[in-house]
Amino acid sequence: xxxxxxxxxxxxxxxxxxxxxxxxxxxxxxxxxxxxxxxxxxxxxxxxxxxxxxxxxxxxxxxxxxxxxxxxxxxxxxxxxxxxxxxxxxxxxxxxxxxxxxxxxxxxxxxxxxxxxxxxxxxxxxxxxxxxxxxxxxxxxxxxxxxxxxxxxxxxxxxxxxxxxxxxxxxxxxxxxxxxxxxxxxxxxxxxxxxxxxxxxxxxxxxxxxxxxxxxxxxxxxxxxxxxxxxxxxxxxxxxxxxxxxxxxxxxxxxxxxxxxxxxxxxxxxxxxxxxxxxxxxxxxxxxxxxxxxxxxxxxxxxxxxxxxxxxxxxxxxxxxxxxxxxxxxxxxxxxxxxxx
Numbered sequence: 001x002x003x004x005x006x007x008x009x010x011x012x013x014x015x016x017x018x019x020x021x022x023x024x025x026x027x028x029x030x031x032x033x034x035x036x037x038x039x040x041x042x043x044x045x046x047x048x049x050x051x052x053x054x055x056x057x058x059x060x061x062x063x064x065x066x067x068x069x070x071x072x073x074x075x076x077x078x079x080x081x082x083x084x085x086x087x088x089x090x091x092x093x094x095x096x097x098x099x100x101x102x103x104x105x106x107x108x109x110x111x112x113x114x115x116x117x118x119x120x121x122x123x124x125x126x127x128x129x130x131x132x133x134x135x136x137x138x139x140x141x142x143x144x145x146x147x148x149x150x151x152x153x154x155x156x157x158x159x160x161x162x163x164x165x166x167x168x169x170x171x172x173x174x175x176x177x178x179x180x181x182x183x184x185x186x187x188x189x190x191x192x193x194x195x196x197x198x199x200x201x202x203x204x205x206x207x208x209x210x211x212x213x214x215x216x217x218x219x220x221x222x223x224x225x226x227x228x229x230x231x232x233x234x235x236x237x238x239x240x241x242x243x244x245x246x247x248x249x250x251x252x253x254x255x256x257x258x259x260x261x262x263x264x265x266x267x268x269x270x271x272x273x274x275x276x277x278x279x280x281x282x283x284x285x286x287x288x289x290x291x292x293x294x295x296x297x298x299x300x301x302x303x304x305x306x307x308x309x310x311x312x313x314x315x316x317x318x319x320x321x322x323x324x325x326x327x328x329x330x331x332x333x334x335x336x337x338x339x340x341x
Contacts, residue, residue, distance in 0.1 A: 023076050026044070033049070037085060082105060091121050123205075124141055171204065229297070
């Protein structure tokens with residue numbers, strides 16, 4: 001486990017964590033201000049509270065400008081600290097703002113959703129969306145600390161908890177076949193979250209340490225994300241907007257189907273994956289008339305090279321390939337497969 005990642009109660013890791021800083025700001029949204037900030041506030045000295053609106057649709061340059069303005073108006077210098085208290089949106093955007101404010105100030109991630117605890121807060125990826133394209137503008141920068149307290153999961157609506165569980169499924173499928181076999185014996189309500197978080201963070205840490213800048217192996221963490229992000233972007237500004245994990249499970253089914261078509265995994269393994277996913281997640285209606293726009297979104301995926309769409313596909317349950325070329329006809333066929341389930 002990386003030394004800057006702490007999976008334990010917040011109070012146990014907070015002593016003296018912020019003493020060296022000239023000023024401290026805490027970034028929250030309306031939800032984490034109400035439900036999570038009361039856990040953190042007593043542990044801090046005097047600080048500035050910066051509140052932004054929640055939701056992926058607000059993870060953009062306009063909101064970053066508001067954050068930078070408040071830091072500037074409060075005369076934060078380069079010895080200041082930004083604490084990001086929230087889910088993936090707060091962590092991605094707050095970290096990006098910290099990494100770019102005056103060429104970089106320190107920041108601490110305090111992830112409060114399952115998604116951010118097992119995935120988004122670990123690995124140093126920071127960024128914002130650009131139009132409909134996810135995390136299109138960003139940087140790599142490690143936080144000073146990542147403080148993961150499972151207590152925060154008690155503040156989550158069921159749908160948010162379920163969304164984060166998609167990344168738990170992904171980690172097992174790409175890196176731990178035995179854990180996958182254990183995972184599918186339990187429904188969402190029966191999971192041991194402390195064990196789940198520790199296992200997922202360990203997998204992601206191992207991959208990130210081997211490939212910090214995503215030049216090779218780290219790309220396996222994108223299993224389900226080429227098509228999943230394209231689906232998420234398509235629905236982002238509609239009344240049927242999907243949470244990240246809800247889109248990624250669609251991507252995992254589609255990309256597992258592609259892995260069967262390319263001879264990497266067996267049809268029985270695909271059926272196990274889709275059956276478990278569909279026991280937990282609602283089947284989303286995707287019309288054939290939507291396929292063209294979704295497929296077009298994949299052309300902006302960050303893994304692509306020289307106009308070729310590159311996927312990370314399962315090599316087996318518990319192992320993954322990366323940089324596998326797929327074409328638009330194959331993506332269309334995978335969407336047809338999902339739509340007919």
